[in-house]
Amino acid sequence: MRCELRFGLLGTTVLYGRDGDGVQPVGSPKVRALLAALLLEPGRVVSVDALKDALWGGAPPASAHASLHNHVTRLRRLLDDPERLRAV
Secondary structure, eight states: OOOOOEEEOSSSOEEEOTTSSOEEEOOSHHHHHHHHHHHTSTTSOOOHHHHHHHHHTTOOOTTHHHHHHHHHHHHHHHHTOGGGSOOO
């Protein structure tokens, strides 16, 4: 059974622990931006282009696709539930 996760986005970006007590800061600025972009579109598919735009604005580097993949991997690890964040 999946438990509900809670996030804090105002001020320091944090993930509240599964028990509701512990607070874990969310890693790098890019991982925080990725999480925020996904949380703003709950239950919806967010395109790779939209995520690149959220992380790098209108000028993503040539390595943006690989870098985005790495940031998603880090976020999945942080969420500790691979099914919560899926690629389609």
